[in-house]
Amino acid sequence: MGRHKQKKLPAGRNVRLADQIQKDLATLIQREIDVSRAGLITLTGVELSADYAHAKVYFTVMGAEPEAATAVLNEKSGWLHSLLFKLLHIHTVPTL
Numbered sequence: 001m002g003r004h005k006q007k008k009l010p011a012g013r014n015v016r017l018a019d020q021i022q023k024d025l026a027t028l029i030q031r032e033i034d035v036s037r038a039g040l041i042t043l044t045g046v047e048l049s050a051d052y053a054h055a056k057v058y059f060t061v062m063g064a065e066p067e068a069a070t071a072v073l074n075e076k077s078g079w080l081h082s083l084l085f086k087l088l089h090i091h092t093v094p095t096l
Helices: 011-032 066-087
Strands: 040-048 055-062
Touching: 011 040, 011 055, 011 066, 055 066
Parallel strands: none
Antiparallel strands: 040 055
């Protein structure tokens, strides 16, 4: 009996999509998130699950506590997801 290899999606597409999400999300955060509440947020990376259903977003923040910035981003994640859906021309936009 041989080992079954897990089917992997092309890594290049995953990286390109993660980069595009990071770029678009950074623009949306700058435009939509109140700096006085969340501080100055800089995205440092986006990691997509293999099925593109979920995206982990990594960031740094200046001018606010990391917990406060996290709370605001989590509160606005649904709104940011809907805006991202309008920008990206893909069938499924990952949950942030």
